[in-house]
Amino acid sequence: MNTPTATAPTAHPAVVSWVDEIADLTAPDSVVWCDGSADEWDRLTTQLVEKGTFVRLERKPNSFWCASDPEDVARVEDRTFICSQFRADAGPTNNWMDPVDMKTMMTEHYRGAMAGRTMYVIAFCMGPLDAAEPKFGVQITDSEYVAVSMQIMTRSGTAVWDRLTTGTAFVKCLHSVGAPLHEGRTDTPWPCDHTKYISHFPEERTIWSYGSGYGGNALLGKKCYALRIASKMAKDEGWLAEHMLILKLTSPEQKVHYIAAAFPSSCGKTNLAMLDPTLDGWTAETIGDDIAWLRFGEDGRLHAVNPEAGFFGVAPGTGLLTNPHAMDTIERGNSIFTNVALTDDGDIWWEGLTGTPPAHLTDWKRRDWTPTSGEPAAHPNSRYCTPIAQCPTVAPEWDDPAGVPLSAIFFGGRRATTIPLVTESLSWRHGVFLAATLSSETTAAATGKVGVVRRDPMAMLPFLGYHVGDYFQHWLDIGEKTSPELLPKIFYVNWFRRGDDDEFLWPGFGENSRILEWALRRIEGTAEAAATPLGHVPTPGALDLTGLKVDPTTIGAALRVDPTEWVTELRLIDELFATIGGNRLPDVLREELAALRQRLAAASDYAAPTDPPRDPAPGDGESRWAQPRF
Numbered sequence: 320m321n322t323p324t325a326t327a328p329t330a331h332p333a334v335v336s337w338v339d340e341i342a343d344l345t346a347p348d349s350v351v352w353c354d355g356s357a358d359e360w361d362r363l364t365t366q367l368v369e370k371g372t373f374v375r376l377e378r379k380p381n382s383f384w385c386a387s388d389p390e391d392v393a394r395v396e397d398r399t400f401i402c403s404q405f406r407a408d409a410g411p412t413n414n415w416m417d418p419v420d421m422k423t424m425m426t427e428h429y430r431g432a433m434a435g436r437t438m439y440v441i442a443f444c445m446g447p448l449d450a451a452e453p454k455f456g457v458q459i460t461d462s463e464y465v466a467v468s469m470q471i472m473t474r475s476g477t478a479v480w481d482r483l484t485t486g487t488a489f490v491k492c493l494h495s496v497g498a499p500l501h502e503g504r505t506d507t508p509w510p511c512d513h514t515k516y517i518s519h520f521p522e523e524r525t526i527w528s529y530g531s532g533y534g535g536n537a538l539l540g541k542k543c544y545a546l547r548i549a550s551k552m553a554k555d556e557g558w559l560a561e562h563m564l565i566l567k568l569t570s571p572e573q574k575v576h577y578i579a580a581a582f583p584s585s586c587g588k589t590n591l592a593m594l595d596p597t598l599d600g601w602t603a604e605t606i607g608d609d610i611a612w613l614r615f616g617e618d619g620r621l622h623a624v625n626p627e628a629g630f631f632g633v634a635p636g637t638g639l640l641t642n643p644h645a646m647d648t649i650e651r652g653n654s655i656f657t658n659v660a661l662t663d664d665g666d667i668w669w670e671g672l673t674g675t676p677p678a679h680l681t682d683w684k685r686r687d688w689t690p691t692s693g694e695p696a697a698h699p700n701s702r703y704c705t706p707i708a709q710c711p712t713v714a715p716e717w718d719d720p721a722g723v724p725l726s727a728i729f730f731g732g733r734r735a736t737t738i739p740l741v742t743e744s745l746s747w748r749h750g751v752f753l754a755a756t757l758s759s760e761t762t763a764a765a766t767g768k769v770g771v772v773r774r775d776p777m778a779m780l781p782f783l784g785y786h787v788g789d790y791f792q793h794w795l796d797i798g799e800k801t802s803p804e805l806l807p808k809i810f811y812v813n814w815f816r817r818g819d820d821d822e823f824l825w826p827g828f829g830e831n832s833r834i835l836e837w838a839l840r841r842i843e844g845t846a847e848a849a850a851t852p853l854g855h856v857p858t859p860g861a862l863d864l865t866g867l868k869v870d871p872t873t874i875g876a877a878l879r880v881d882p883t884e885w886v887t888e889l890r891l892i893d894e895l896f897a898t899i900g901g902n903r904l905p906d907v908l909r910e911e912l913a914a915l916r917q918r919l920a921a922a923s924d925y926a927a928p929t930d931p932p933r934d935p936a937p938g939d940g941e942s943r944w945a946q947p948r949f
């Protein structure tokens with residue numbers, strides 16, 4: 320093997336000695352320091368095509384189809400660990416192992432793990448390079464798929480190496496697919512190991528990932544760094560690292576508002592980030608679709624930065640009807656599609672892309688597929704990976720190191736019942752309470768059962784790098800750092816409530832602009848709201864429903880706070896709070912829960928007000944909304 324230091328593009332002693340150490344341990348055939356260039360992309364994608372990992376698409380420029388091992392399709396929450404020095408610091412929501420024990424054990428997994436492979440060293444920066452304090456990382460990986468995906472998802476390569484000068488702090492991100500090619504062993508298109516560990520050492524700002532090639536487990540800048548490690552950095556340094564999209568909205572009067580929204584995985588962030596407003600005169604521009612870092616600006620407002628440079632979006636359900644801007648983004652090429660279906664003419668397809676599937680496809684398991692196959696052609700967590708810069712609606716501010724000042728933060732989950740379409744919080748601390756008790760049905764973004772309601776505080780349940788109770792306190796503390804009128808207003812939304820007929824009560828997607836508009840007009844003091852025990856909801860007349868064929872009783876049902884449903888909900892919140900434990904749960908949240916309980920008891924006969932019909936209701940027997948169901 321060549322000596323890694325001989326070719327290193329950096330003299331940073333901590334980088335060089337760490338790369339040496341890992342090369343000794345993992346025994347790759349060679350070490351490549353990635354420069355992030357187009358040449359490198361071409362070389363690696365060509366290699367991936369030759370290996371059978373990628374199929375070059377005929378119908379999209381510089382784009383590739385890829386199918387993973389059928390067992391390596393999503394984040395593995397049960398194999399994800401927060402290895403803080405003390406177990407208590409990981410909190411009740413995380414798997415914990417002693418950092419020394421974890422490292423001792425994983426070291427044996429890593430020993431010789433890169434045999435027969437190339438080790439890539441990728442320097443990356445989360446957020447703009449010219450930020451006041453840029454956040455660097457170096458990822459070591461033995462996966463070409465990871466190396467090219469990191470080119471899309473992060474700012475990486477020579478420009479980062481140049482900035483990563485001696486003494487600069489960086490997060491050590493170690494990754495191996497855990498499939499050494501010992502003498503005589505042939506490679507597979509998607510190497511991985513049955514055993515997987517996604518381990519975080521928050522005090523050391525280090526990540527060790529082993530055994531998986533899937534995005535959320537292997538592209539370590541994303542969930543591992545920008546959320547789990549960064550949440551701990553943010554706690555220590557007085558900011559927030561959140562699972563949020565960032566969106567710019569311009570009103571017909573040309574007033575600009577920036578908003579952020581936190582929804583659990585596969586609950587609508589990317590779609591809202593690329594909103595195509597159905598309300599006349601409004602424009603929406605994209606700043607980020609998954610992660611937001613929030614810091615106070617000199618103006619005393621919370622400013623949001625997107626630390627990423629690409630989208631790693633859920634493919635199924637993405638189509639011209641639901642998310643035309645995502646479709647335009649991928650049409651421009653330079654993208655990687657994982658676990659979608661491949662068409663016979665060299666394009667991609669997934670459920671929801673078009674109404675009718677092609678007559679023949681290669682499905683995500685590389686099998687022949689026809690519409691009578693009886694199984695989806697794309698995995699429900701199949702993904703497109705594409706550069707944000709080529710999104711037609713990207714806002715110029717997406718790369719601004721100062722970030723954008725937030726007017727509002729939305730929290731939402733996927734709930735068939737109980738949670739109203741939109742609720743305005745009464746105060747920052749009430750908003751923090753709503754966010755802390757957020758719940759959602761599980762989705763295919765993580766392995767495990769789908770459709771189970773679980774508490775998902777701030778949509779961060781799988782992404783917190785420290786104790787959830789301390790995290791709640793940190794959110795409350797943030798609210799004390801500036802004057803209340805400068806804080807973003809917190810709203811709680813649920814696009815996914817269903818009626819007795821099991822249909823969604825709200826059409827969602829572009830129509831969500833109507834909800835955002837109401838929220839922004841609330842901030843400006845020009846929209847009506849009704850008080851409910853949970854917070855303020857729009858009076859039916861306050862939502863602009865122009866042009867939407869909507870039955871007012873449906874909207875009433877979507878907005879209803881039903882005290883009977885809340886009996887169960889309160890029990891589940893009690894359970895969450897009990898799990899967190901008295902000494903780590905902020906008293907403020909206990910007080911907010913008591914106040915909610917009192918308001919619910921006082922309003923047990925509450926029903927959402929309804930207005931007389933304004934538009935004809937859709938005909939009986941047809942789906943309520945013109946949107947694909949799958």
Ligand SMILES: Nc1nc2c(ncn2[C@@H]2O[C@H](COP(=O)(O)OP(=O)(O)OP(=O)(O)O)[C@@H](O)[C@H]2O)c(=O)[nH]1
Pocket residue numbers: 582583584585586587588589590591608609631632633635636637641764814815823826827828831
């Ligand atoms: N009914 C309904 N479905 C939606 C809406 N927005 C998104 N979806 C669907 O929800 C699924 C996930 O949406 P995404 O926008 O990709 O979710 P995400 O939060 O970005 O997911 P991650 O990338 O896993 O974090 C897709 O199948 C969408 O079609 C909505 O407003 N209403």
Ligand SMILES: O=C([O-])CC(=O)C(=O)O
Pocket residue numbers: 393394533534535536541542583584585609631764765
């Ligand atoms: O992290 C991933 O693998 C994909 C993603 O956005 C999520 O699951 O929230």
Ligand SMILES: [Mn+2]
Pocket residue numbers: 585588589608609631632633
């Ligand atoms: Mn997404």
